[in-house]
Amino acid sequence: MSQDARQYFSLPSPFRMKRGGELHGARVAFETWGRLSAARDNALLILTGLSPSAHAASNEIDPSPGWWEAMIGPGKAIDTDRWFVICVNSLGSDKGSTCPASIDPATGEPYRLSFPELALEDVANAAHGAVASLGIEQLACLVGCSMGGMSALAYMLLHPGSVRTHISVDTAPQAQPFAIAIRSLQREAIRLDPQWNNGHYDDAHFPETGMSIARKLGVITYRSAMEWNGRFARIRLDAEQRDDDPFGFEFQVESYLQGHAQRFVRTFDPNSYLYLSRASDWFDISEYGEGSIQAGLKRIRVKQALVIGVSTDILFPLEQQEQIAEGLEAAGAEVEFVALDSPQGHDAFLVDIENYSRAIGGFLGRL
């Protein structure tokens, strides 16, 4: 059993949120790797996708593999011999940060749906507070993956001068209607599950069905048809893997989705999922540019940026990565744009380690 390597940062109380709510006595969890230099100028912050924890990689206290294990460590692309790496669990996520499953100090009961409306700007501000608490005035690099890439844009825009360089991974300057539609349907699958019970579920009455459908829809949109043609084709399950249920699973791709869902449903708080999902829909950098994405991005000040995207990503399509690259360049950054054709879709950053390592390690190595 590995120990918990989490540290916590207590947010200022009250912590005022973008959409008008506030939290009292809230905190965010984070983990770190490597050593902060005496000049405090080698910090690299990672903001995560919707569901990962702060445990991005193994460390001395918690040797279990992290969600980006292959990318972070001594001699790896994000080299912990050089960088002091921080990964913050998003505010609103249930992996140690204050979230809808947390106790509301005002009532002594879990917030559930009384948790204030959450925006990615709040996620960014909470992460910024954690970084500042470590005595770091400026990050050497801010890395944002998927939803974390949107949080990173908010971070840089709301805290000018707080970031020297930026790595944008498979993300978006605003949610497009296709992504909104997918996430809305995921939320609906949870909300329509009678066990969700307007957010008042417990372990004995848990919206497993809704969470399972939401997760499967997630996995379908995180990967790509091209990858699955090669990986699953039309391969059937062996007879002993099949059940007698009419309309039960028959193809390997169906049991692959089922495996993903089973591993996920009980490891993520459904209300937290709903809040973070909706925050992703709401995010729109053009709010800061009088309706223009480019004008919004132009307000971000970083010296250098690497923007990576994948042609097979249907959730955060390549054109959105191009928008980010163009906007940061127009804002004066020196921008490197890497368009990969990894077959794994949106999840390529977690799977195609070779290409992502080369791009990210190369960029960081040249700093």
Add this chain to the structure above:
Amino acid sequence: MSQDARQYFSLPSPFRMKRGGELHGARVAFETWGRLSAARDNALLILTGLSPSAHAASNEIDPSPGWWEAMIGPGKAIDTDRWFVICVNSLGSDKGSTCPASIDPATGEPYRLSFPELALEDVANAAHGAVASLGIEQLACLVGCSMGGMSALAYMLLHPGSVRTHISVDTAPQAQPFAIAIRSLQREAIRLDPQWNNGHYDDAHFPETGMSIARKLGVITYRSAMEWNGRFARIRLDAEQRDDDPFGFEFQVESYLQGHAQRFVRTFDPNSYLYLSRASDWFDISEYGEGSIQAGLKRIRVKQALVIGVSTDILFPLEQQEQIAEGLEAAGAEVEFVALDSPQGHDAFLVDIENYSRAIGGFLGRL
């Protein structure tokens, strides 16, 4: 109130099915437009996608608009002044043909899940029977759209000499794993709805939630992200269109999906949906080619073919249209391949009437 223009063909009893079952006293519904020539050589059969009825266009008896109204009629691309047009409701669909909601003559009760396993080959054979019953030995043209395109491939393969020319619209020679995953999740949404009750629902206890999720997922995959960027962008609903439900609909794209779902859920029998959905997953022309798609297609004999696909179709991608075109050409047909870039995705054949009319009308005009 329009009258019903359906005619019926009684299938031979027993009607033996591909996967071993049989039906007794079964029938398929169809509608016709135009006049059959004395030589019976001007018949054009349309096989439909998963949910449409045989009412492809208005006619004298039923003047209500059909699902392909803009394409079929005097002077239109499928010109009823020249062609005797037939549209058959798929066996297993609840729009007049025998389906899981029909009464099983052996029990006097609806089949529900005791309906035999259904394959698209059965859909094809039933349609072929209806055509033969009209005294037509050879179709001048067989048109298959979406699922109906797969049924059409089965029709031509199983009934050599029965088709002179073919129009293949947005379909596939076999289901790919991405399409299987989507359909499997749609089926699961229905099956996991407690109201589905192992197929024993009724009007008072109807799996509306499951059908709604299934339909929304369908619409998401039938259209394209590109179309929605232009059509919905991030437009919000007006305040009076929104409800107070936490996580209720806020963006136009969400209410668009809701509208589609509401119009659909009570108009299609859930068990029929499950059977036809699974039949689509099962279809694989390579079964007739010792595992090779091209060898399977090579067994089809038609003189000329038009194969149309759309670059934005994520369910039946363009590469699958290319496979069909190549296979039919290798089999000796003169093949015209039209790759459109309509933004509407898989549904383009129902929406981008201008381009589909030009392609289909042009092909038929040159016959």
